[in-house]
Amino acid sequence: MAFQAEYLRSITGPADLPEDEFPQFAFIGRSNVGKSSFINAITGISNLCRSGSTPGVTKKVNLFLINKKFYFADLPGYGYAKLSYKERKELEKLIFWYLSEPLNHFQRIFFLIDAQVGPTSNDQDVLKYLLEAGLPTTLILSKTDKLKNSEKTRQINQIKQQIPPHFPIVPFSVKTGEGKKDVHKILGI
Numbered sequence: 001m002a003f004q005a006e007y008l009r010s011i012t013g014p015a016d017l018p019e020d021e022f023p024q025f026a027f028i029g030r031s032n033v034g035k036s037s038f039i040n041a042i043t044g045i046s047n048l049c050r051s052g053s054t055p056g057v058t059k060k061v062n063l064f065l066i067n068k069k070f071y072f073a074d075l076p077g078y079g080y081a082k083l084s085y086k087e088r089k090e091l092e093k094l095i096f097w098y099l100s101e102p103l104n105h106f107q108r109i110f111f112l113i114d115a116q117v118g119p120t121s122n123d124q125d126v127l128k129y130l131l132e133a134g135l136p137t138t139l140i141l142s143k144t145d146k147l148k149n150s151e152k153t154r155q156i157n158q159i160k161q162q163i164p165p166h167f168p169i170v171p172f173s174v175k176t177g178e179g180k181k182d183v184h185k186i187l188g189i
């Protein structure tokens with residue numbers, strides 16, 4: 001099934017939240033993890049999100065209406081080293097507010113971690129938050145094409161040791177198409 005996606009607006013605070021209650025799929029990860037490429041790949045719309053955009057510049061949640069049925073919420077990438085302390089704090093505030101906002105109905109959070117790098121300390125903070133908040137989350141291990149099969153297995157096993165048992169994981173690559181079907185299944189498409 002083809003995706004129909006409509007950019008709705010950018011959210012920086014409660015006044016920008018949509019009035020309707022369509023369920024949301026949210027996308028979160030550190031800058032450069034491959035989040036824009038992931039969203040473009042799963043929708044098949046190559047320019048929906050701007051890949052390779054200057055990290056740390058986007059300090060807003062971009063909301064897209066998909067197939068007039070649900071929202072995609074693209075959260076700003078975190079962990080960009082060149083941000084000032086104040087900018088980092090503002091970014092964190094926006095992300096954690098958005099995730100905790102009771103008006104948002106999350107069907108699933110796609111939490112992206114670079115398969116090669118593994119979870120950074122920022123990623124671990126986000127994971128802790130998602131677990132404590134009880135948000136339905138799937139871990140996307142991005143850029144798996146960068147790893148040889150043996151390394152990939154080792155890396156996935158290592159990452160599994162850092163998350164609760166049976167936590168949903170999808171290894172993903174925009175280059176090989178790995179994981180795309182699994183994500184479509186989660187989206188119900």
Ligand code: GDP
Binds near residue numbers: 052145146172
């Ligand atoms: P974002 O900052 O999280 O939105 O990351 P981008 O989607 O802009 O990707 C960051 C960089 O990683 C870009 O140079 C992408 O081309 C590259 N990238 C993204 N996904 C993949 C992937 O699956 N495999 C490889 N090899 N590179 C990827």
